[in-house]
Amino acid sequence: MLDRRLELDPRVALRPEPFGALAYHYGNRKLIFLKHPDVVRVVRSLDGHDTLADVLRSCEIDEARWPAFESALTALTESEMLHEHQPVATG
């Protein structure tokens, strides 16, 4: 997981809430609670980093908490909120 390059599905909207954020997928209509502001920060920072480990470092997430973030982001990939980075076709 840590070496994967993930990105937010373009059909997902994030809405800030006191506990973190709500993520809604307009494609599969799933609604997910991001239950910590740090998870929201990490998800918003995915773009522009080559690996999840890079993202966690750039967000200054203590390494002791990385396993929790790995499982949180795994759950988000399972609900298709996140997926593997797909290079944008050019030309």
Place this chain on the structure above:
Amino acid sequence: MSTNPSRLVEQLKGGLDAPICLTWELTYACNLECVHCLSSSGRRDPRELTTAEAKAVLDELHDLQVFYINIGGGEPMIRRDFFELLEYSIGRGIGVKFSTNGAFIDADKARRLASMDYLDIQISLDGTDAITNDAVRGEGSYDTAIRAMNHLRDAGFGEFKISVVVTRHNVDQLDEFKALADSFGAQLRITRLRPSGRGADSWHDLHPTNAQQRQIYEWLLAHGDNVLTGDSFFHLNALGEEPLPGLNMCGAGRVVCLIDPIGDVYACPFVIHDEFKAGSVRDLGGFAKVWKHSDLFAELREPQSAGACTSCGSYDACQGGCMAAKFFVGIPLDGPDPECVSGHGEAAMLAASAERPRPMMDHSKPVKVAAPERIPVTIGRR
């Protein structure tokens, strides 16, 4: 994300910056007169929001980042600007799920609906045969619903929803409903009957018996992952160790609310009564101000007392049940749910004052009286 789910529920009870589940009844006009109609619909209200007002509300919901809305009525497709509002909402990034009896879905409309993104349709059906359904929803309404489903399937709409209000007469048909939905490639949604609207009168004869409540609970444990419920059966959680899927809480005013056809905002779709009216989208500050600052919603977001249920070991499981159900049978809001699975509801109903609160918006059509007998008149030629 490993947070204890009950902590999330505690946070949700404190309210969200905008509703997750917003129901908007577009009109009180309806071609049907279902005996359990939550909004006592029938006749259009002359004060109904105009197209421009409705669009302004959608603009606000867009700004609040409301992801989707549940449109109902009345029969929402009766509104002449129905498609205009649908397209406007979706264009603003607000997905729509609308409930309909299907009367206005012909082949053309089905194709138009099938061509739209971010749209879900719920066809209401309360029996898997005409006799069971039509007893509640009116003569011919079963055929109407099935015809609409055929049109949606033929148009390639994809997975629409069949929405069932569970009563004591259709509870034995749950497997058949599921099979019917499967045969259309549709998804089944079952919800709880409430004593709201015209249901205030019909509920006492229609609501499931105690034995049937257990039947619903067990059926949902077996099938619940593939069946939608609007999380409306959480009062049944007191029946066993295993909670039903979904949020175990009353969302009224916290994550849920209702906008009625004239723009009044209520705590939930089941409490169209002044006591649960938080304001109007027509007030200064619009919907956002009502959602964020109304006294009623602030009160509902405070920790609630378990009241008469404090000493009951099941309170954590059932949360005292449904506020609307208590209200319209005359039980205090901190009393037990009328369908309390431990039987406390029946005692509470007996103890309740004889004067039950009445739903305050009645748009039922006037009762038809038999036409006076015509007296034949012979008109002679001059």
